[in-house]
Amino acid sequence: MSDSSRDTAEGAGWGTTEPGKYRRLMPSKVEKISWLDPRMLWAARNGVLASWFGDPTAGTRSRWAAQRAAAGAPPDKVIRRDDPDRFSFLVIGDTGEGDDPQYAVVPGLLEVGQDTRFAVLASDVIYPVGSADDYGTKFFRPYQDYRAPIYAIPGNHDWYEDLAAFMRVFCDDAPALAPEPRPRPMSRAWLRSRLWHRPRANDGQRLAEARTLRSSPAQQAVQPGPYWAIDAGPVRIIGIDTGLLGTVDAEQGAWLREVSQGPRPKILITGSPLYVDGKHDPCVIDGGGTVDDIVRDPAHHYVAAIGGDIHNYQRYPVRVGGRTIQYIVAGGGGAFMHATHTIPRVDIANVTESEFRCYPLRGDSLSFYSKLYGRRLRLRRFFTLTEAEATAVVAERLEIKPGRAPIPDTRITLRTRLVAGLLGTGRRPDRAKRFRLPVRKIYTQLFSPSSATYSPPFFKCFLRLDVTPESVRLRCYAATGNRAQEIDPPVEDDVTIPLH
Template sequence: MEDNNKSNGLFSFIQQRYIFTGIGILLAILALLIPFKDIADPVTYMGGLLIWAAILEILHGFRRSESQARLSAWFSGGITLLIGTLLINNLLFQTEPLVQFILLLFLIDGIRYFYIFLKNKKSGKPSTKYLLSGIGNILALLIILFFRHKNIDWVVALVGFLRILGTIYNLFTSKMGVLENVAEDVIKSMGLEEDSELAALAEELEQEDAIRAPIDKSWIITFLFILFFIHLGRMGFDRSTFGILSPVVAVIGDMFIALVVAFAIIAPFRWIFRKFSGLFLNGLYHWVNKVPEDEWRKFSPRRLAKRWIKHDLGLSISIRKSGYSFSAAIRNGLKIGLPFAALLAAIMPVLGMSWYFDTENWASGVWDGYAGNRTEVWREEIIAASGEKTGPNAFKLNPEGMNQTGDFSFVVIGDPGEGDPSQLILKDQILEVSNKNDISFVVISSDIVYPSGAMRDYERKFFLPFKGLKKPMYSIPGNHDWYDALDGYTATFFTPDAAKKAMEARMRSDGLFTTTSPEVIDQLVNQAAYLRKEYQLPVGYQNAPFFQVSNDHFVFLAIDTGVRRKVDDKQLAWIKSVLEASKDKYVMALLGHPFYAIGEYQGDMNPDFRALHDLLRAYKVPLIMAGDTHDLEYYIEPPQNNDGHTMHHFVNGGGGAYLSIGAAMADPETRPTADWANYPAREPLISKIDSLTPSWKYPAWVWVKEYDGYPFSAEWLSAAFDYNQAPYFQSFMEIKVEKSQNRIRLIPYGINGQLRWSDFDFDGKSKPAGAKRNDLVEWILPMNY
């Protein structure tokens, strides 16, 4: 009967080998097809394929019978996982360091395989597959090194294919262990397979572990349910798709952290300790058995030694089970790591790193991928539902009190919506400036509400912070607002009738993959109407997530760039029609994403974004402003190709979200334009972070301050130094359109009023000639169109 069970187990493993290999082959084919498919971002796409390949190899590693093979699978899978993660997040890294880091990973893995090849060949063990794997890594390295500037699609495809091909080869050729042999294999690894007493003890411990397994599963499941309901209570149900997805993602994140703690932190320390203790464990076992147990004294040290041997043997069996069984690995990993994950989830927001380790925010990453692929589809459905045509007068807003022939002013606030002290610190200045008589309207650009734009967060993060504002409020959404399929944004900023039509159209476009229903839509529209009334906030005038405000001489063109810096065909047609009709007017464009930010040019993020930049330049748009990056920056883009047209770019995203440090930390010599300015300046920013960074986090700050976060970017690490206490560097802008003097005035404000040049770093013509460091900052641009 026992032999039959072992045969069935072996047969099951062989089946799984073919299943794993088949999935790997599919991933390899998808990699090779990249140059032949219309993929907007092949680097990110390949990153996804490599992550799936890594998961396959890591899971398969748990099945391998030999210790070297298991370690090799986990190391190789870990490198593949790291490469895939780097590729998916390639926009967050400096380009050259990213390439160098990936090259280094291939080199390390190649050297490792060559070392194992030589070691096995010397000892007479099978070695050919390690040689082939080493050659494959070096070949991938050479392809990147010599061809990455020639054709990125083919380089990505070939390198990814080679990596996945190596995974397939390992999946198919590696010997797998049988779970029923756990006790026997542990005794063999100790070199005591002839000891019947130890074998009997091992079998006994294995049975005890099997008896404990259902109990462990029960409390693990209970723990996960508790975490789920905690997340659900904090996050609520999402209205956009699969209502419980966000809290489920948070729980999956908790599980991931638990497994990382168990297998990437605790397990290595246990392995190192086991290596040392194993040197004398066998000798200790023989010493214990020299004297029969019935002859031991009551307090004999042999009793303690046997207890420790039994504990160590039981732990070895449990770990070996994790090596042979994925389910056992998950169970043991969660048993060890879940308490640490729960503690981490509780304290990380307090430590100021919530955007990295707060698993409730990880749902934003899921929505980023989903919403990024759907944004243009949703937006086109919203445009169609509005009933407006994409002509030059479409989506035009007409704020009361705006002078149609003379001077007027308005305020732009970027990225406000975290609902914390960093947002609230600006409230008094925003109200004071925005409620002045000459202000016609207020615009919020990008990311009104974090982390996912859900309606449940609007009262605390939008209505309450802006209570008291009397002028009409308009906005364009940011990527975070789209994570809710724009439902919360639509209910708040659209007219009630337009909001209902837009959400119904979006719902139909998603088919059954949504929890939005007519009842939910009514609830959202009614909730927004109730909040507008209770807070007396003048909002709810739009028919789309973009708009224009214009008079006889000026056009304010607000453009929604969605999640991935793209506009759909219908919005693009509208943009072109407005620009074509406005050739005799001064045009200011407001975008969700900037072309210049963090001391770098961002226009090459994707071809569509660069095309939008080229379009605005072709129509000689002189002034462009954007949110998304959480600070204040100014770049003067000189004439290109002798077209004689200068463009002025402002990043205006300092309205409340955690501060971006990329521009302040950037090297002045690498700025994308000769004329630039940024707030905050480097020195006061460094002084703040120096004084507030705790000692345990200080090495990370030194890494950013001295080495620019290499190979990451300082900007990507901004959230690690998000301290909600003074001094604050939040900001917003007042724009004065003064036709009477033929000029545009842009006035930046901080938490204590208008900013001064001493608050900025700057170079070139960004600071007006003659302005002194203690003068108030004001940029004056001529209205020469």
């Protein structure tokens, strides 16, 4: 097995290495997303409109569900497969930007996942707004050689065009949704409807051609809707749709409570992680309660909750009663990298720093962002931190053990500390916020996507889960964009989860 980022800097993808062959999979012309483009911001306005004028997602989702039920989808929305008691599947989160970081994941994924029974895409299948004509280069092309079915749950970006393309691709080419009832003039809903972004009239003209890339019978799968459950071997995998604003409507909440019943071990896949960046976000259900209430209920037998949306990997082993539930962030499948060096020293729900895992390591994240800021601000000499310097200063500021063995004689200077502070590294969140450049919120929403790097290391990842009647072994594999990690993808985290 090759070195991981926890072993060496080379294992993290730093240094002079042979570039991977992923570019051979890419189309000759790649459209790069820029969130600084006013046209892009205007197209992606629905999330803001929903927060200002009310979120229509619940009603739209309910109409999609009713339409699928009328077409013959199972009322319980359970996909019953014939998987054996021992099988494997993949989870890939936040994939669809269609550029170098997404395609860099593919060679390792095909190598590791060649014997898996299916894959699940967890959140944001297509950026920027989930358009049908983007599926060719951002879904069908990159995964054309994955020979098993792919299921998906939508993220907020897939909802920017009312989920129309997602339903066509994953739900048996569902027909267009009937328009919603006309709102009362001059009401908030009326104002929202006047400004709401909708699919282009001719969107999807290239979809039939794109489908031929994944046309093998072994690759086909039909979902009952944007949320579903899969009975696979000894486990039930439940995928929920958290819509535009990261919540669950009452109808889906009632369904979730129902399919969570019974002694069968369960794994949740969600677009909004329940533990992330050292904080608890239980995911509110309209009408009362939270998703995490359901996950924690011992009668439901959940063993893990895996969420996308945040573009890195994190794991929190939370002890609930006499058992441990693994709460995982797995959004590193292709979109620009969210920082991990801004995560404070972990101490939440009895999970300490020694039990917490993340990828990229905080030091690699800080080094990555220091180089990015150095390029963008044309202050390379000031901002750029080597991976050794970044690893050392993160360990000092967070008072934690270094992510990998420190290089002897690495000096932590005043400049090193200043850059780390400016880029948001601090033991306590309030300490990091006193004075820093925008990294986590404004930067990642606006500047970070437009500043995505197109040369390794990318710090992308995907999960492989190996299921037996006794346990689930979960491994996080890295994808750096370098050839060595394509041939032998390094394991960044490895945990075995008992099922009983």
